Amino acid sequence: MPLHEPIIGLPDFKIISANGTNLIQIEAHYIGHNKCPHCASSNLRKKDSFIRQLRHHSIGISRSLLLVKTHKFYCRACRRYFRQRLPGVQPYQRATEPFKDQVALRHHGGTSLHKAAQDLGVGAATVERYYKGYLDTNASEHKSASCPKVLGIDEKHFTKKLGYMTTFADLKRHKVYDVTLGRSELSLREYVTKIPNRDNCKVVVMDMCEPFRNVAKMHFPKALIVADRFHVVKLINHHFLKTWAELDHVGRKHRGLLSLMRRHAWSPMKESSRENLRRYFAENPAIGAIYDFKQDLMKLILSRVYSKHDAKPLIREFLNKIRALKESKFGNLITLGTTLDAWKEEIVRMWRFSKTNSITEGLHRRMDEILNRAYGMRNFNNFRIRVKAFCG
Numbered sequence: 001m002p003l004h005e006p007i008i009g010l011p012d013f014k015i016i017s018a019n020g021t022n023l024i025q026i027e028a029h030y031i032g033h034n035k036c037p038h039c040a041s042s043n044l045r046k047k048d049s050f051i052r053q054l055r056h057h058s059i060g061i062s063r064s065l066l067l068v069k070t071h072k073f074y075c076r077a078c079r080r081y082f083r084q085r086l087p088g089v090q091p092y093q094r095a096t097e098p099f100k101d102q103v104a105l106r107h108h109g110g111t112s113l114h115k116a117a118q119d120l121g122v123g124a125a126t127v128e129r130y131y132k133g134y135l136d137t138n139a140s141e142h143k144s145a146s147c148p149k150v151l152g153i154d155e156k157h158f159t160k161k162l163g164y165m166t167t168f169a170d171l172k173r174h175k176v177y178d179v180t181l182g183r184s185e186l187s188l189r190e191y192v193t194k195i196p197n198r199d200n201c202k203v204v205v206m207d208m209c210e211p212f213r214n215v216a217k218m219h220f221p222k223a224l225i226v227a228d229r230f231h232v233v234k235l236i237n238h239h240f241l242k243t244w245a246e247l248d249h250v251g252r253k254h255r256g257l258l259s260l261m262r263r264h265a266w267s268p269m270k271e272s273s274r275e276n277l278r279r280y281f282a283e284n285p286a287i288g289a290i291y292d293f294k295q296d297l298m299k300l301i302l303s304r305v306y307s308k309h310d311a312k313p314l315i316r317e318f319l320n321k322i323r324a325l326k327e328s329k330f331g332n333l334i335t336l337g338t339t340l341d342a343w344k345e346e347i348v349r350m351w352r353f354s355k356t357n358s359i360t361e362g363l364h365r366r367m368d369e370i371l372n373r374a375y376g377m378r379n380f381n382n383f384r385i386r387v388k389a390f391c392g
């Protein structure tokens with residue numbers, strides 16, 4: 001049974017003395033068994049001894065330094081020389097593994113590189129090196145992960161120079177599956193073909209983006225493509241606000257009115273606000289009609305059905321709405337009608353599925369945190385490793 005000394009936290013050490021306040025210097029002996037790393041023999045002879053200085057994890061708020069007397073040995077069995085190995089310390093390192101973990105976790109937890117370096121008395125480059133080591137051990141666990149059952153695909157801006165990236169999220173586990181640079185069909189196709197077990201994927205949720213759909217149709221043959229509720233609502237609102245601006249560009253700039261027009265009719269609203277809306281529509285009946293149409297459409301888009309039978313009347317209504325949009329005399333509404341028409345199957349499927357890309361949006365916020373913490377990143381691969389460790 002190895003002896004665990006509670007202050008050092010590594011097996012087979014014995015504290016001889018401890019001094020200092022800001023920097024606690026712990027003098028310790030290794031009392032474990034020594035054997036040759038080449039042939040595992042214990043038939044050894046001490047040739048030399050020296051003190052090894054190792055940075056160790058903090059005790060309270062004080063940093064600590066471990067001073068361990070170690071030896072150079074001669075192995076009588078294989079006639080080789082070696083330096084004594086210590087548990088929790090890699091050869092040639094001047095810090096213990098617990099210290100490296102402490103540094104990495106401090107940075108991982110949200111402290112910037114420079115602040116972590118300052119707090120723990122190391123250089124910023126050292127923090128980065130330890131953190132990379134930490135991420136590599138964590139990321140290796142993800143390598144063999146097969147394709148998630150419910151996949152969310154969404155795009156996000158990375159940097160000015162490298163442009164956009166695409167996020168693949170596991171919507172069931174609320175985690176990032178992977179991120180890849182680019183959002184064009186070509187770059188996505190190249191990435192997607194490398195995903196293992198694509199047949200595993202049953203549902204792909206995406207915003208109404210043609211390249212995403214083409215890639216999904218081709219490379220996820222067994223998956224149903226579902227439009228993302230979040231983006232559909234956003235799109236409808238966008239085109240209606242544009243149409244409103246066409247009809248009354250002064251009213252469109254009125255902020256209170258804008259907020260009211262954006263809201264769903266069934267969401268809670270003050271009676272005075274409702275009255276304001278009514279008065280505005282009385283003056284502008286055309287806008288009122290469009291508003292009512294939008295509310296009906298929204299309600300339809302956001303409906304939930306539990307069987308194919310329930311969906312039938314809704315589908316009929318939806319097709320009527322699309323026709324009405326396409327036959328209207330406003331450019332923006334015609335565009336909206338055309339888009340909805342092109343995506344009608346994916347939108348109808350949305351009524352059966354509860355998962356949306358709002359999960360992906362949440363993950364994007366966490367990615368922004370990673371970028372902010374590093375004060376921006378230029379290397380996409382470094383970013384990807386961090387995303388997988390932090391959101392994966």
Ligand SMILES: [Zn+2]
Binds near residue numbers: 039
């Ligand atoms: Zn040996």
